[in-house]
């Protein structure tokens with residue numbers, strides 16, 4: 096039989112970027128264990144709305160772990176207690192009746208709070224814009240099978256490319272470093288033969304942009320890997336460091 | 351009002367139409383292109399690919415999406431793959447075969463010329479994506495791998511594990527990023543289009559709301575491209591992302607764009623069933639599961655709440671195998687979905703009772719696990735099994751999965767001609783938002799193909815046909831048409847906030863969704879549709895008198911965002927039901943129970959209904975006007991889809 100939970104939530108409420116935020120306590124009663132974490136918040140919000148209060152704002156869209164929108168720190172852990180699980184895929188059966196649950200935004204200097212649990216992650220887009228592409232005009236591509244990619248390389252690049260750009264790695268890191276994200280993005284393209292011509296420039300530019308956005312440095316704490324919903328390996332960070340050293344030595348970018 | 355706009359389908363042999371059309375299309379010289387501004391609404395596969403490509407060609411582009419990043423557009427969620435007629439497997443595929451399969455799969459309700467063009471450019475899409483670094487699955491020799499998908503008899507589907515959509519979108523997003531960095535595209539994330547601006551009958555701009563600040567803004571352009579995805583969320587519960595909406599296309603419809611075939615919706619057979627009333631969305635599981643799983647329900651309703659293991663073989667009804675012996679568990683989506691619904695309506699569904707009955711059928715892997723071993727099944731479907739147990743808390747290696755059909759895709763959309771231009775000059779529609787290529791039912795792995803075909807290869811050639819005769823930059827944001835449209839948007843927002851009633855937006859959305867699901871879902875009939883058409887205006891009236899939206903307009907306000915979308919869905923629902931009512935036949939995803947063969951299959955009526963139904967808005971509280979675009983089949987012979 097499905098059981099119901101009575102919980103206490105401590106939720107970060109902040110009206111906008113400028114305002115001071117604070118934790119506010121809400122009861123969450125009669126929550127079915129088969130509900131998802133976000134559906135639990137929907138139920139709480141329904142109650143707030145009927146009291147004429149503003150519902151808790153949080154980012155979400157696909158609710159199936161792939162768009163990277165959802166971004167909650169649950170009891171101190173980005174995306175909560177289950178391994179390899181986004182906030183939207185977490186279900187209430189992971190909690191016990193009577194639990195108190197702290198819900199906070201993904202915090203980092205480079206991720207300012209927009210409202211409540213919603214943060215601004217546009218820094219990630221700007222890092223991608225700085226070099227996260229292969230320059231190929233539409234129409235100019237060669238026949239697909241004329242580019243051979245060894246299966247191991249294809250699989251390796253794919254594993255890096257599974258990053259959903261959620262930012263949990265940043266939120267988990269005490270330095271708020273974006274190294275895991277950047278390493279995943281750089282490696283995806285640097286591993287592939289198509290990515291070779293722009294490899295050095297891409298690596299240097301994306302790392303420079305990461306620094307410019309105010310993310311911290313990586314001191315090999317590996318909290319990022321532990322919370323990453325897509326289990327991106329920290330080995331990619333090692334790879335990025337090597338690519339960066341090689342690119343810097345080659346001094347291809349004069350900027 | 352007007353007669354049917356010309357569909358602009360070129361004459362001549364099918365194989366030459368696109369080449370000839372490109373040759374005859376207008377060109378704009380490179381220097382002049384910079385003087386044109388194109389507004390691209392949407393950043394999914396269709397929008398990102400169009401925005402990137404048009405800006406590479408030299409146009410000034412502004413691109414909009416409601417998510418915080420263009421990478422999060424709903425295309426990201428597509429799992430299975432993308433079709434292309436490469437014939438890398440040497441198994442007899444060709445452009446013509448892909449064309450033929452798509453026309454037949456669409457139950458002969460699409461335009462031959464459009465579908466042929468789609469098949470033709472499909473090969474270029476794969477080239478483009480590979481060059482961008484999309485990590486498609488490979489064989490050991492380093493060549494691209496293919497699989498057969500959605501019941502196709504050739505292996506023409508390219509894929510990247512179970513996340514083809516994310517990888518293709520990251521490719522298009524990277525192309526977009528390159529152009530953003532070059533200053534050639536200006537990107538507006540967290541921005542929602544709330545109205546279309548017409549000047550002298552041409553689409554020349556949009557009104558948007560900045561979702562972070564609430565600021566209402568005007569954007570003028572020389573042409574507008576809607577790439578805003580499908581309207582599946584009219585059902586509330588669907589496999590779509592929560593924000594998917596009909597607002598952009600509905601607002602354009604109310605400004606004059608005709609809406610085509612709104613009743614054509616696709617229901618996917620393998621989704622995780624609902625577990626309760628709080629449910630917010632449904633999750634799709636790849637159709638590939640049906641390769642090894644057997645679908646059944648108990649023969650006797652009395653067995654439905656029993657442990658499935660305790661139900662002996664002879665008391666199980668493997669209904670797909672029974673009804674469709676040659677396709678069995680692999681019968682096409684619409685057919686499998688309907689069969690599952692029949693079994694559940696018959697009181698033989700399994701799983702929890704939700705609403706009035708149990709909505710679920712078993713998808714059982716016991717036999718495959720016995721034959722091939724658990725490890726093989728884990729290697730094939732491990733990630734799907736994990737996803738299933740995360741959501742349901744059950745272990746599918748031990749107990750059969752429970753599945754039920756869910757809304758997945760919408761074939762209907764704004765009417766467009768061969769140039770992808772709507773009935774409003776200058777307004778173009780791409781991807782799932784248009785009605786163009788899938789007829790009454792879409793084949794698996796063909797939506798990704800269509801979005802990228804439209805954006806990378808079709809619109810770059812066809813847009814100049816509209817733009818070339820237009821002097822660039824004619825209209826500015828200070829034009830009175832912008833002031834009027836902005837005023838309409840502000841008034842509507844104020845109306846929402848002023849109601850101050852008792853019910854949440856979601857409660858209306860759920861009510862609407864359930865009504866549409868019951869009356870205009872997997873099976874429809876005249877009586878039910880008429881009931882829905884009676885009920886919808888009542889829901890609309892209650893919405894406008896009893897909805898409650900806390901907070902204000904000049905802030906992040908998700909309730910206000912949802913209110914706009916739900917209000918549009920309620921209006922749209924009426925046109926959808928009207929379309930379903932007027933189409934007195936069954937075809938593809940549109941199954942009218944009155945029109946079926948003696949053994950329960952869809953009964954098409956080609957004499958009377960081989961047309962595109964395009965609806966014209968004629969005023970508030972007035973029925974829209976139906977226009978019929980006849981479909982001419984010069985190359986394929988209309989036949990009955992049989993999967994027995």
Ligand SMILES: Cc1cc2nc3c(=O)[nH]c(=O)nc-3n(C[C@H](O)[C@H](O)[C@H](O)COP(=O)(O)OP(=O)(O)OC[C@H]3O[C@@H](n4cnc5c(N)ncnc54)[C@H](O)[C@@H]3O)c2cc1C
Pocket residue numbers: 391392393394395396397414415416417420423424425426427428429430431432514515541542543544577578579580589590591594595597598634758759780781782783794795796797798799801
């Ligand atoms: C779970 C799932 C799996 C699927 N799997 C496959 C598959 O394997 N193969 C396949 O071919 N197809 C698949 N499909 C279908 C396919 O994914 C979609 O049809 C396709 O991706 C739609 O692309 P699009 O670019 O038209 O729209 P979308 O990707 O939906 O993009 C819409 C864009 O418009 C923006 N937008 C919408 N409204 C507004 C507004 N009012 N103002 C501003 N911006 C707006 C959004 O922000 C977004 O950027 C699947 C669909 C689902 C739901």
Ligand code: SF4
Pocket residue numbers: 257258259260261262263264265275276279319322323324325326327
């Ligand atoms: S590396 Fe992992 S945690 Fe970081 S953004 Fe990518 S998916 Fe999220």
Ligand code: FES
Pocket residue numbers: 154155156157158159160161162163164165181182183184
């Ligand atoms: S809402 Fe898309 S990943 Fe969670």
